Amino acid sequence: xxxxxxxxxxxxxxxxxxxxxxxxxxxxxxxxxxxxxxxxxxxxxxxxxxxxxxxxxxxxxxxxxxxxxxxxxxxxxxxxxxxxxxxxxxxxxxxxxxxxxxxxxxxxx
Numbered sequence: 001x002x003x004x005x006x007x008x009x010x011x012x013x014x015x016x017x018x019x020x021x022x023x024x025x026x027x028x029x030x031x032x033x034x035x036x037x038x039x040x041x042x043x044x045x046x047x048x049x050x051x052x053x054x055x056x057x058x059x060x061x062x063x064x065x066x067x068x069x070x071x072x073x074x075x076x077x078x079x080x081x082x083x084x085x086x087x088x089x090x091x092x093x094x095x096x097x098x099x100x101x102x103x104x105x106x107x108x109x
Contacts, residue, residue, distance in 0.1 A: 008054035011097055015048060015056070016040060018098045025105065035080075040101065047104040051077070055090045056097050058104035062086040 019025040019040055026041040028049075039049035048058045057077050060068075065087050068074050073095065077088035091100055 007093065008050060008056065011093065012038070012050040012056060015097050015101045018101065019105070022105075024109075040105075042105060042108045045108055047108040048101040051090075056093075056095075056100075057088055057090050058100045059088050060104055060107055064103075064107070065089045 016027055020027070024042050026044075028038045028040065036046050036049055038051075039046040041047065046059060048056070051057050065074075065076075068089055069076055074089040074091045076084035076086075077090050079085050089100075091097060
């Protein structure tokens, strides 16, 4: 699920824009670095982000993420240390990123 970084950034900007009127969503932090620097947060918790490889990642609950992985909708998200994070899902460019971000946002409440 590799992404074209330019295309992914443009698509992610549309996801961020979809939440700009939600007062409970914190936008990405300009100038931030490291894990979650591009993340959308609610209550301080990340629910969607663009990772360092230009992949769109959402945090659902573990069962929902497993269901989507089993259905071939997404792939497990690796924390960079060889461990899949159970509730995190990487989605390809063919998926509806805003819809999955809204689902992740609803689960983060």
